[in-house]
Amino acid sequence: MVTYIKNNRSNSLITIYIVNKNYARFLEKSIKSALEQSYKNIELIIVDDNSNDNSKKIIEKYGKLKSVKFLFNKKSIGLIKSSNIAIKLAEGKYVLRIDADDYLDKNAILLMHNEIKKFNNTAIIFPDYYIVDKKSNILSHEKQLDYKKKFIEYKPILAAGCLIKKSCLLEVNLYDERFKNQDGYDLWYKIIKNYKIRHLPMPLFYYRRHSKNLTSDKKKIFRTRSKILKKFATQKLKNKKLSKICIIPVRGKNMDKNCPSQQIVNGKPIYFHSIDSAIRANIFDKIIFSTADNTILKKIKFKYKEKVVCHLRKKKFAYLHMDPKPSILEAIKKYNKKTPDVIVFFDISYPYKPIHYVEQAVNNLLLHESDMVISTIPDLENDYYTYTNSGIKLLSNERKDLLKLEKKIILKSAGGITVYNYLAYKTNQINKTTNILIDQKSAKNFSQINEKDFVKL
Numbered sequence: 001m002v003t004y005i006k007n008n009r010s011n012s013l014i015t016i017y018i019v020n021k022n023y024a025r026f027l028e029k030s031i032k033s034a035l036e037q038s039y040k041n042i043e044l045i046i047v048d049d050n051s052n053d054n055s056k057k058i059i060e061k062y063g064k065l066k067s068v069k070f071l072f073n074k075k076s077i078g079l080i081k082s083s084n085i086a087i088k089l090a091e092g093k094y095v096l097r098i099d100a101d102d103y104l105d106k107n108a109i110l111l112m113h114n115e116i117k118k119f120n121n122t123a124i125i126f127p128d129y130y131i132v133d134k135k136s137n138i139l140s141h142e143k144q145l146d147y148k149k150k151f152i153e154y155k156p157i158l159a160a161g162c163l164i165k166k167s168c169l170l171e172v173n174l175y176d177e178r179f180k181n182q183d184g185y186d187l188w189y190k191i192i193k194n195y196k197i198r199h200l201p202m203p204l205f206y207y208r209r210h211s212k213n214l215t216s217d218k219k220k221i222f223r224t225r226s227k228i229l230k231k232f233a234t235q236k237l238k239n240k241k242l243s244k245i246c247i248i249p250v251r252g253k254n255m256d257k258n259c260p261s262q263q264i265v266n267g268k269p270i271y272f273h274s275i276d277s278a279i280r281a282n283i284f285d286k287i288i289f290s291t292a293d294n295t296i297l298k299k300i301k302f303k304y305k306e307k308v309v310c311h312l313r314k315k316k317f318a319y320l321h322m323d324p325k326p327s328i329l330e331a332i333k334k335y336n337k338k339t340p341d342v343i344v345f346f347d348i349s350y351p352y353k354p355i356h357y358v359e360q361a362v363n364n365l366l367l368h369e370s371d372m373v374i375s376t377i378p379d380l381e382n383d384y385y386t387y388t389n390s391g392i393k394l395l396s397n398e399r400k401d402l403l404k405l406e407k408k409i410i411l412k413s414a415g416g417i418t419v420y421n422y423l424a425y426k427t428n429q430i431n432k433t434t435n436i437l438i439d440q441k442s443a444k445n446f447s448q449i450n451e452k453d454f455v456k457l
Helices: 024-035 055-062 078-089 108-116 166-171 185-194 215-237 270-281 294-307 325-335 355-368 422-427 451-456
Strands: 014-020 042-048 068-072 094-099 122-132 138-142 163-165 196-208 244-250 286-291 309-312 342-346 372-379 385-388 391-394 410-421 433-437
Touching: 014 024, 014 078, 014 108, 024 042, 024 055, 024 094, 042 055, 042 078, 055 068, 068 078, 078 094, 078 166, 094 108, 094 166, 108 122, 108 163, 108 196, 122 185, 138 196, 163 166, 166 185, 185 215, 215 355, 244 270, 244 325, 270 286, 270 294, 270 342, 270 355, 286 294, 286 325, 294 309, 309 325, 325 422, 342 355, 342 422, 355 372, 355 410, 355 433, 410 422
Parallel strands: 014 042, 014 094, 042 068, 122 196, 244 286, 244 342, 286 309, 372 433
Antiparallel strands: 094 163, 122 138, 122 163, 342 410, 372 410, 385 391
16 A cells, blocks of 8 residues: 655645546556656545546545545536535645546646745746657657746646645636536636736646547537637627628639639538528628629629628739739728728638637637737648758758757648728737637638548538
């Protein structure tokens, strides 16, 4: 039987809490990593969210220790509600969450506690971490952004593995339980309003990557992010109604032989998909379809009637080498009663635009007071170079031999959603550009989608 040194009460009590749901195969490693910390003044709270494997037997074994509290939810209530219960039960001055399939470096609490106690107004200390597989083999070293050097408010940190002052969590009213599938996004925005955060550039946490926590969870998280951004954008604007216009510009096959306007996707013209997404979003005062191809406009008028404004663009603004902006501004002035606050461009090359990404991009612009927002995916697969006087230079990373997830993240524009502050677009004063992340399927353009894939999206 493993024995544990009694707590030294001369240091602050720190609460580590674990929320478990059917992770019996990983749970013991997670528990041991909490109890075997070199920092000894620790209490451990384990919340089991109605598991149906042998998790209960493992938890009850460790529950005999005085430093361990545990409870079993009679029915599954999810990570967020379970986390709030654990935080309320916590007696520690600081709290730290680890999921039941993850685990800590033995010096994690000691090092983070030494750092956080130096700064009165710091609410969170967050470390780097390792990605591990189901057998605990290290796959990569994930370096988080150093916010001491550059604060990027729209790029939240990983919520697990962070040391957080409990008083700060209580002051911001804990996790918002309306958002079930969140990765700390809501908590992040509430914390950064009033407190500072600090990065500890050491890998002190092991995040397990396996089939259960990949694509399906990521899609749910992205949807929840949209709702959270809407919440904070609404609070910031204090319910002020803004004018939003969607622009769908298409050159047409008669002006650009590579234009995809004649492509049929899932049984209908590719541009119908962008129009349908704009209508479903239900946030636009006007949807303006602008093209020099009158044949396309006739089809749109027949199908959508008054739902879409059809703008016949002058050919001189439709050639490949011409900027369509004068024509776009002309259309907005002609068809919209008042000057818009926000304009959203849809690229028809990307037929699948879930409305939650459209809303997220708009709210990102409003919340962060950006001039422009683009939809992106991270590109960790490729290295990018540029020409210099001494040959080509690697842009994406300092060394080519870095592990995949140790590389600097390069963002690739994808998904075909671009949002502008109207005044910034009109005057070409784009000083601040932010982004949203989208899933890989939504990032596919028409050439990457076959009929079967599209139906599943």
